[in-house]
Structure formats: C-alpha cells, structure tokens
Amino acid sequence: MSDVLLSIEGLSKKFPGVRALDGVDFELLAGEVHAIFGENGAGKSTLISIIAGAQPQGSGIIRMHGEELRFSSVADARRHGISAVFQEFSLAPHLTVEENLCLGEERLHQRFGLLQLSAMSRHASALLQRLNFDIDPQRVVATLSRAEQQMVEIAKALRAKLSVLILDEPTASLTERESEQLFATVRSLKQQGVGIIYITHRIQEIKRLADRVTVLRDGKHIGVVDAATTTEAKLIEMMAGRTVEKIYPSIAANPGRTILELSQMRGGVGIDVDHFVAREGEVVGVAGLVGCGKSELLRMAFGIEPMKSGVVKLDGQTIKKPTPRRMLDAGVFYLPPDRREEGLMLSASTADNISLNALTQQPIHFRSGFLSLSAERTVTRDIGRRVDIHPSNMPRATALLSGGNQQKVLFGRGLTRSIKLYIFDEPTVGVDVGTRSAIYYLIKELCEKGAAVILISSDLPEILHLSHRAYVMRSGRIAAEIDRSCLTEAAVLQHFF
Amino acid sequence: ANWYPYAAEQTEPAFSDTGVKKPIDYSPLPKASKKWKLCVSFPHMKDAYWLGVDYGVVEEAKRLGVSAQVLEAGGYTNLNKQISQIEDCVAGGGQAVVIGGISADGLVNLVKSLKAKNIPTVDVINGINSPDLTAKSLVSFYTMGQEAGAYLAKKHPAGSAKAVVAWFPGPAGAGWVEAANKGFAEAVKGSSLEVMAPIYGDTGKEVQAKLVEDALQSNPAIRYIAGTAVTAEVSQGIVRARNLKDKVQVISFYLTPDVYAGIEKGTIMASPADAMVIQGRIAIDQAVRALEGKDLIKHVGPKIVTIDKANLKQIRRDDVLPPASFKPLFEVK
C-alpha cells in the first residue's frame, strides 16, 4: 500500500507576471486518494496539468516509481498511466460521445492504419456501461447538459488502464446522484491500487474521500496533513493563512411584500410550475437534480429562455413579455451560472465589466446622452471596495483574474443599480472557501437590506444553511416547498428522486 | 448611316506578328442567310471599353439578323471561368464563337477543341496565339501603346529638350498591359523623352489616382502622364487641383467616353482610338462569313487614328465609342 507512485520535488512554474508554482513538493501513494486544497489561483490546476503533461514543466523533478520523467505531452503522460479530468472540459463539442471517448487513442487496423470503427464503438459503450452512466454514445456532445458532459469527461479519463487518476473539481457541476456514482468509482479504483489526485473546494468531499491533503497557497506548498484527523477549521486556516470563523452567516429573515410571483409557467424542456413566489427580505433556495429545470424556470422568468405560457408578476405588476432589459429596469438581477460563457467580457477591464449594466443609468449616463467616465470610475471603485476586489485589478482584463475574483466582479455588477430581486444561479461554482464565505456575507447584506434573493444551487449545504424557504424541483415541476424549520438534508433529498 | 465601308488594315500573312499591314476598305455581308447562333465572350463588362465592343457586336448581330449570347467572365483573373462560359454556350447550341481573350496562351487548347468540333472561332480585341483560329479582328495593344508613344515622341525628337513621362500601363500581368507597355517603350526609344519605370496598378480609379499623385510627388519634373484611360480620367482632376494645367499633359493609350470628353474639353491631350465598336462589328461579320462558307479576310483591324483636339470633329463617334444611352445587352434574340 505505501508504494510511492509519484513524487515531486521543488516544482516551480512561472507565467508572464505570475509565479503559479513555487517549489512545490508532492507525493502520491498507490491506492491513495490525495486531495489538493487551496484558494482560487493557488496553483492546483497548474500543478496537475504539469503532472498530466498538459503544460511544460518549469524547474523541479517529477519521479514515477522512482524514475525521473519529463512529460512532453498529454499523450506521453498517458503512456505512463497518468490520466486526468481537467477543470476545463477536454471534449470536442461537435463529435459524438463515442468519438470523444476514443479521441487521441483511436484504435487502428494493424495493416492499413485505418480506424477500427466498430471496435471503438463497442469499447465506448462498454466503458459507459461499466461506469453506470446512462448516456447514448451516438449523441453529439454539444447537445449534452453540462453534467452529462462531465460524466463523459470522467469516462474518458478511465478509458485505458491507469495508475494515476487526476480529478480537478469533478463534482462542480454534478449533483448528489452523479457524485455518488463518481465516489463509488473512485473507491473501486483505489482498491485496485490506483493513486488518485483529487481537487475540490468542498470540504465534505475531502472528509469523505481523501486519505491525505496537500494544501497550497500562492503557489507555495503549505503542508501535508492527514484527512481523517485534521479539522475543517484547521484546513481552512492553512488554506487562507487566517482563520475563517464561520463560512455560513446566519441571515435574518424578514419577509415582506411579494416581489416575484410566477404562475402557470410552461415551456422549455418540460417546465410545468404552477406557483412560485419570492418575497423581500428572504432567501429562497431552489434545489434539485441536474437538469431538473431549476435554472430554466427562472431563466424563463428573466426572459432568456423561451416561455410557452405563464404569468410573471413583479411587485404585483404583470410583465407582459419578459426580456432581460425589462426585468433589469424593473429591478431584477440575474447572475448566470457560467461566468465565462454568459457573464464576463473577458477582454474588457474589471471596471468595464462591473459598470456594464449601469451605462444607461444615472449617474454614469448624463442627461445629455453622454457618459461620465469620472462618475463611472467612482461607482466602480466603490463597488470594488464593497466586494473586495483589489484596486490594482480594476484596469486589468478580467481574463487575468482568478476564478473567485471573476465571480466577485459579477456580483459587483449587481450592485450598480437599485435591485429588488437577486437571482443567483450557482453563485459559488469553483469558488474557494474564503471567497465563498465573502459571497455569503454579501448575500446576507443584500437580503437584510430588504432585497429578495433567489438562490439556485446544486450545492446542498449552501441551500440548507442560507435559505429561509426552499423549493425542490423534479423533472420541471415543483416537488416540494420546504420552510426553514423543516429544512434538513433528508427532507430535501427525499424530494429529489 | 452605315458604318461601312470602313478604313481598315489587313495583315499578311494572316496571324503573323511581323506581317505587313495593307490598307483596305472593309465591307460586311448585307444580311446573314440564316439565323445563326453566336457566342461572344468578354473578359468583363465593367468599363466603357468592353461596353463599346458589346455595342458593336450587338448592333452587327442585329443588322445581320443572327442571334448572339454575350458572356463576361468578371475580370482578368477569371480565365477558367471564361473557358467554362464558352464551353457552356457551345453546349447550349452556339455555332460560332467570338472571343475577347483573357489570356493569349491560356485559350489555345480551347480554340483547338472548338476547331475539332468544327466551330469557327474569331479572336477579337485581345489576341490569342493559336493557329486554329478562323479569323482575327483586332489591332494589337502593342500598336496602341506604340501609337501613344509615337505621338509623344514626335513632339520631342532626339536632340530636343528632355521631358519626363510617367507611364501607367495598368495591372501587372494582364496581357494587354504588357503588350502596350512594350509598344510604348519601343516607340519612345531614340526620342528625347525620359520615361520612368512603368507604374503598374489596378485600373480602379482610387488606385490610379493614388499612383498618379505619388508619381507627381516623387518627380516634379514630370511633363506627361501617359497610361490607361482610367489614369487619364483621374489625372484631369489632379492636374487641375495642383495647378499644373500648363505644365503637365495627359495622354491615354485607348479611348473611353470620358477620355473623349476630356479631349473635347482640352484636359486630355490625345488618345489613339482603336474603334472597338468596329472591331466588334467585323468579328461578327467574320464569324457569319465563316459559318456561311463565304470568303473572309482572316486578319484585319480598323485603322488606328490618334485623336486629339485637332481631328476630333472628323471622327464619327459611334464608330469609336458606344453611344451614351447604350446599356449592355447580353443577348440578341
């Protein structure tokens, strides 16, 4: 068992302007789940992408089974039995599931060097079956939901015999059931003596799965600890370099007027919701399995998904045909789940990103029709302070910021206008614990100032700790509405399936 | 009034570069014996020059009572398209072909295959180097360039004061451009003219305008601007705007309506006229003669006159240019 599979000494990596890794040591035993824990931008992904051959190595030594190696490509690392599920998907969207599962390791006829199409097809189906993933191998990846894509991604990593498996936030877009499936797979691989490197921001997962934890901060190696014996608080302290007292704040419930009222909502992929309300001064959670339509319902209300029928009432007034512009003007803010896809203008500065939806508003917009750049600077600087973005980041392209900071930029955008209702769709995906806590406190502040907050999340603890009331959705319908007093894990989960 | 008999020049032996030119009076058939179907192919129909040929072709087809389809390939880079169009037209029942060729050599194989199908082929305006042609109705651009050069050279015989000429032959690589370039260069040899290196460029107006301005900028000694009709057309304004009217004179090596107007106004000094209308007319007549088995003059072209203010009145405009109201016709039924 204590066979050292992989050992790393003094690994460093520089990007123009950043030292992503600074003399990091790491060791992986056979049959071990070794978690890597750290803030956004700590260098976790960089570390594993070097191990997986996706990035050239800086200085430092990588040994496998005691032999010093340097991987020149992903294929090279694969030949040594190292396989990874990256944070960014490595699927070609226009190819089918089957084609993706064999991508880069196609089987060829010995004689002509041509593809063995049927053998590859069989291999792919068998792989999906073995993992219990219910996905049609003939489907084009672009038509899969994010969760299904994640499953394909995992299957792809397991397609060949391996000795090291790397998982970079594999559960970020999975919910309980798929996660459980993944955990089972991880345990069985562990049994077979595979070493697993596991990156996650969810401490519960570390507790459940990991044997040891390596903590990184600012590209530096902080320490290796035993997962079973180290407390949560200790881990967070190591990660953040300070103590974080309470991740989840307690939010005072003070429900008032009904702000949003949805009735008879039909449309999309089988949404069928009769009644949904959110009131000022409360946090309404929306939970459910992947693909149950929890995003879609509110995206329909916000006017970004087509709606067959339904009535959207805001502050008692019916909004005829919701569009994002109308909803914003009426005081509704929607924070999309995928910040790179739908949220940020990556090539624009942080300040420009923050002020984006306030350009038609006072004080930035003069009555003359022109913009006041100085007013804009004031507004964005103040907001930057509120959401804790360092001033030096304001003129930088958001592409350069860490994931957590990017998320804060999106939150900042919600503070530029007077908003009555905030809809947060997966607000903490891929965000480290420290930032996540900051986001929770921000939600508290907004809610206690009287705004209505809708929290759509696949992260169950988040729903449980923050919401005053929660809807659980199942296949496009509302399966239950649960009040804070009854809001327990069991109560919610029971309505999931 | 009829256009014929027209003062023309027959080349003998036919199709020879070095043949002797013999002045003749060209007269066409009075009427075709039958409604033949002709295919006429041009490099493009984007300027007044080819419009003039079109006019000649269409008018002559109407006069003779034959039908014609006029095709244009869209520009001098579309040799392949020209070949395809001719093939298409023949496939569509064309009995004789008149070609204003994009390339002198590139159509040789096509002409050969047309001959194999017994389809008479007449070379109009541009020149094709094929022995399989039935007839040629053209004056070479070599001669046009030469005429323009000679006009200038006559004003500055050897020994007289030096005069600098900026020379804009047109787009690099086009057959007619290189031919005119050669003719011009030969004509000015031995005179006291000093010709700058040829300044190539597309015959778009903005391109030529820029080239002319830069040339004037680079060499203030320039006395003559010689070049394509487009060059001449844009030069009028530039010369006027720079107050060079008394110093710089403009000459084109072929005629368009705007050049004609420029000569009338005095802003352009002169231009050889190749009577493209007549070339088109003769080509049609030759094609019909070939179809009917009548004897034809195999290699002929209208006599080139260099037009300037002095002789402008003696030329019949409709012989050298399309009438102002003429719109391109692609079909004669």
Place this chain on the structure above:
Amino acid sequence: MSSIVPENNPSSAHKSSARDWIMKIFLHWGVMPFLLVIAVVTFSLMSSRFLTTDNLINLFRQSVYLVLVSLGQMLALISGGFDLSVGTIVAVSSVVSALTMGALALSFPDAIWLVITLGCLAGLGAAMLIGMVNGAGVAVFGVSPFIMTLGMQSIGFGIALFLTAGVPVSNLPDTLGDVFGFGVLLGVPVPILMMLLILALMFVLLNYSAWGRHLYAVGSNPKAALLSGIRVKPVLISAYVLCALIAGVSGLLLTARTASGDANLGGSMALESIAACVIGGVSLRGGIGRLENVVLGAIFIGLVQNGMNLAQIGSYLQIVVLGVLLIIAVVFDRIRQKRLYRL
C-alpha cells in the same frame, strides 16, 4: 466522422411520412439537395440543352477545379481556420510548374514525361511551401488564419508575378494539355478521374483515419484536443499543407487545361471555395464539415453558373443571383445546425 442524429428523432417507426423524410434529408444533407433539385428543374425548363449528357459532362469537367480547391479549403475550415491564399497557391503552382517544364524541355526535349513529372513536382513543392508557411504561422506563431493567409496571398501573388514578369508562361509540352487538360480515359475526362481519385483518398483520410478525427477535434475545440493528447500543431500544419497540395493539383490541372502558367489564375478561387464549403454546410467556426456536401456545394455553384449561361441570363443578374443563393443557403444551414447542435 459518423453522421449525426438529431436528438428528437422523429418517431417514424410506425409511419414515416413525407415530412419526416424531408426533415431527415435536410438534417443530414442540408438544403443542398433541395436547391439542386430546384435548380435542375428550373434550368431544364429554361434551356432544353441543360439536361444533356454532353452538358453534364461539360459541367463536371468545369467543376473539377473548384471542387478540388474547395476540398482543400474544407480542411482549413474544419481545422477552425481559413485559407484565403488558395487562389495564389493555384497561381504559384501553375507558374512554377510551367517554368520548370519550360526550362527542362530545353535540356531533355525527348523525355516529355520526365519533364512533365518534374514540372508537376516542382509546382506541388511550391504549393507545399506556401502551405507550410501558412500552417506554421497559424499553429506556431498563433497568427489568425484570416490574416496569415491573406498576407500569403499577397506575397505569393507578388512572387508569381515576379517569376513570370507578368507574362503567362507558354510553350509547354503539348502532351500535358492533351492528357491532363482534355484527355479522356474509359470515356471519362482525365480531370474528372483525377478528382475522383483525390476524393476517394480524402474520404478515407477524413472518415477512416486518426488524422481525420484529430482534425475535426482540433477544429471543434483546440484546447480539448490538446488535453486529449492530440498534437495540435502538427495537425494544423498538415491541414494547411494538404489544403495547399490539393489546391496545387488544381493549379496543375488548370495549367494543363490552359496550356500556360499564369499568375492570374485562381483569382476568385478563395472566396468561391469558401462559398462552396459554406453552402455545403461547413461551419466557419471549425469542427463541422462533410466531404460529400462540399462536393455538392462546389458542383452546385458550377451548375448554377452553367445553367444561367445556358439560359442566357445576363452577367449582372448572375452576380446578384449568386449572392442571394449564398445567403439563402446559409440561413437554412443555421436552422439545421441549431437543430443538430443547439448552437
């Protein structure tokens, strides 16, 4: 690449109505079949000579050059790029092969086939060189393909003009034109045979080789391809090289047809080949494109031009019609891709 089945497969087990069939054809082949049918019917009505064997062979022979260049272009497009320099490649390969043949013919006047072979190799070599520079610029230096190939187009054209001093190179061996320009083998024109050969090779390469798969993957998502262990740069470079080679073959065939090496050949090829690909359903964003459809697209363009010529439609109108057709084809393709990929 296997063909794609739309998600909501019409439940046609029990009753496969005409609508379902049309939808199926549309999703698989795009609007091309419909436009083709409409075009063929229209032109047959307008000209009795349109639907004759003679004219059809004629049409196919004319389309060879555009089909080939479009095939090359397709590779560049699938890889997520562009090749605006295909026209220049046609010209350069034509000029270089003609010059080589001309020079060699003087030294070896009897070994015609040797001369032709070496000439063709020289032409293809020149084409390959341009392809390699394109590929290196795109893959290694990360220059946007649009600009890289636009720049190369300019450079190549300048060089071709320089090499020929602007005058087409003639005096090529007659055999060249007789065989590759107008030759007929087993009743089929040689250019068509050459095209079929290349088509077959390409079909295998795209659908039954790892390289083909990798090309689609690179175009679909280059980062993903890299993370899947595909060596993206070699794939990209080879795509541009192959594109250039095929365009080079087209250049050689055109040289044979016109019996001259001409720097002005291929002027409109770049845009026409992109149009053919797009009409054939190739995505400008990479990753999507099927060989059969591209061939149809290129032939369609040839067919429309041929039909309009036969129907004696004036050139100005022809220009307008082509523009309108291009837009129509793409509007429908949008609808189709939305159905297929939820883009």
Place this chain on the structure above:
Amino acid sequence: MSSIVPENNPSSAHKSSARDWIMKIFLHWGVMPFLLVIAVVTFSLMSSRFLTTDNLINLFRQSVYLVLVSLGQMLALISGGFDLSVGTIVAVSSVVSALTMGALALSFPDAIWLVITLGCLAGLGAAMLIGMVNGAGVAVFGVSPFIMTLGMQSIGFGIALFLTAGVPVSNLPDTLGDVFGFGVLLGVPVPILMMLLILALMFVLLNYSAWGRHLYAVGSNPKAALLSGIRVKPVLISAYVLCALIAGVSGLLLTARTASGDANLGGSMALESIAACVIGGVSLRGGIGRLENVVLGAIFIGLVQNGMNLAQIGSYLQIVVLGVLLIIAVVFDRIRQKRLYRL
C-alpha cells in the same frame, strides 16, 4: 472604454527605464508606432521627397478614403463580425449619388447645392439600405457575417453594374469635385476635414456613449451583453448601418475626387480595411479595438504604399512587402494580446 493594463505592472515606481517605456507604448499602442517610425526613417532615406509637407498632406488626403472605410469596418469587427461588403457600399453610394445628381442637374441646373445635397443623401440612403440588410441578416437571421456580407457584396456589385451599365457616370457638377474632391479650407484639404469631423464623432460615440460601450460588450460576449439588459440585435444592426454610412461617405468623397460614379470603386477596400484594422490591433474575435490605432493602421498602409511609390519600388515587390508587413504586425499583436488578455 477604459484602457487595459497588463498583469505585472512593471514596478516602475522607482526607476522607469527605457525598456519599460517601450513596453508601455507597445502594450498600449501595439507595434504600429514602431513600424511607423521604421517606415518613416527608411523612406526618408530612400527618397528625399518623402518627408516634405507637400507629400505628407498628399499622403493624408489619399488615406482619407481608407481611413473612413476602416473606421466602419472597425465597428463591424468590434461587434464580432466582418463587413466584406464595404467595397460594394462605396461603389453603390458612388453610383447612386452620381446618377441622382445627373438626373437632378437636368431639372434644376441652377440649384447646384440642392442637387449635390440630394445626390449625397440618395447615396447615403442606398448605403444605409445595404447596411440594414447586412445587420438584419446577421442579427435577426443569425447568418455568419462573413457570408452575409460576402453575399451582399456580390448583390450590391451586380446592382451597381446594372445601374451604370458598366460605364462610369460622369457629367457631375464641377462644384462637387472642386469642393469635396480638391477643395481646401483654412489650408487643409476638405476631405481631411471631413475625416476629422467623422473621427471626432466616432470617438465620442465609442468612448462616451452607452451605445459604444454596448457595442464592445456585444462583441466581447453577446450572451453577457444580453443578460446585462443590452438589446443585442439593435446594437448589431446599428453597427452595420453605421459602418455602411461611413463607407458611403467614403464613396461620396471618392465620387467627388474622381468626378464620376463608378461601380468599380472600392474593389480592394474590404480586404485593405480589414488589414488596417488588424494592424491597428482590432481583434477578429470581437470586443477589442481602439479608434486611434485603426486610424494609424490605415495611415500606415497608405504611408507604406506612398513611400514605396516615391522610392520607386517595383509593383511586384510592393505586393510582397505589404503581405509581409501584415503578417509581422499580427505576430506582434498576438504577443501583445497575450500579455493583456491571455487570449
């Protein structure tokens, strides 16, 4: 839009060395300033006439047309699209305005200014129409801008040819050329004044209006823009319309300069304007582009052509040089954008 700084702000508080300065200029302005300096030095050495006031004014006046079209093109590029039809727009506005003036001049031979005004309005109206069709195709029907504008280019060209029958429309009022073609006001040529006016308007529009910022947002990430309450379709359509209008103005100025309405105007404008934008650091992926740099880019192209003409560099070599410069500029721009945006 505020300008962007790279991540590792050189810690230049204490000592701002020359290298830091160069880097700063490079990151803010791109390679353009360096290339300009090199070009100016080279050409001054090669031709004593290059650096004369006369020639510089000459150069600026010549550049006006490309600068304007590039400005329009920039809007299309920032929005994440393309406009390949700018050349056609130039031609159509030229032809329509010339025809209108010609017709009106007959009816109102004395009211020259009325004739000119109406003619210009007609030309701009035609340009706007094309822009609206482009915009509608892109925004409403989701046609890829490349294809949409390529199709419109073809359609517009066909129409312009049809309208003029291929013959330039002349007999325009002399006043037009005297004022807008060659006129001088306060010592500055009128075309340059017109350009400066439009530049100023555009500068305000892009940097000090919500529309400008929305345009950048739409190009940068259309989905994010939509979620931020920006009406994406109207912004896109207006970008194409504005692009067409500016190209139309360029067409009118060219008409004035050449004293004729010509369907062949603007043939090379589409690619040249894209080149100018890209050299000026506009991203082909949308969302990035600064007016000042585009102006520099367009003037740079004009300057290189002018310099080479003055230095009497052969035309063939000029073509090659332009291609090489284009590629070099983009290679450096890649480096810069990597530093700034990690794209």
